[in-house]
């Protein structure tokens with residue numbers, strides 16, 4: 543592929559999520575407690591998680607710069623301070639989860655911690671990239687600790703090279719719950735799984751990701767987009783006083799199984815049609 547074609551393809555890959563914009567991405571959503579010290583402060587689809595500790599807070603995902611005022615409002619509505627954000631993490635280096643990391647880091651002084659293979663994307667100043675300085679480079683299974691809370695970074699690559707699934711044990715009134723925040727198991731339109739020159743091991747990486755996701759104990763089923771885990775419907779259900787609907791181990795298993803079979807089908811299709819990108 544010549545350099546112009548390659549640049550166009552790259553541009554398409556970067557622009558694709560923007561073209562596919564969902565109205566929920568930038569819509570305000572009520573902030574709420576998921577369980578224990580884990581809170582939802584994202585938009586109606588772009589998930590942002592706040593882990594509140596006595597030594598300040600951890601945020602997972604920044605969304606786009608235009609979403610930061612909504613995130614800030616959500617944090618304040620819960621009685622926390624945006625300025626107390628000490629650590630900033632992401633699900634993966636795509637604009638819908640990380641475009642504002644540089645902004646939040648600058649606003650709050652939070653330390654930005656990113657999985658090794660996503661660091662070049664995070665620090666890139668290309669269009670749509672945050673150009674954010676990474677304060678700590680994470681490796682598979684590294685832990686992030688603050689004020690008695692501990693998160694583990696599981697490398698779940700494929701969707702991006704450093705895509706990260708976060709887990710933590712939440713203490714919900716004495717009950718220990720395993721939270722899993724899925725980075726992304728999705729093969730996006732345009733993705734090439736067979737003969738991918740810039741990411742030759744992409745298909746093997748997805749295989750690894752499903753192995754990891756299948757191995758994680760999950761009580762609280764969460765992810766980078768609310769749509770992964772039926773966030774809106776579960777929020778409505780929670781308001782009725784039902785048992786916490788985010789505790790959904792069966793939903794987690796079913797979701798991972800469905801995504802894995804979708805990946806395998808797409809991989810098989812591409813093996814028969816090499817060079818034909820995912821739609």
Ligand SMILES: [Zn+2]
Nearest residue numbers: 634636701726
């Ligand atoms: Zn993505």
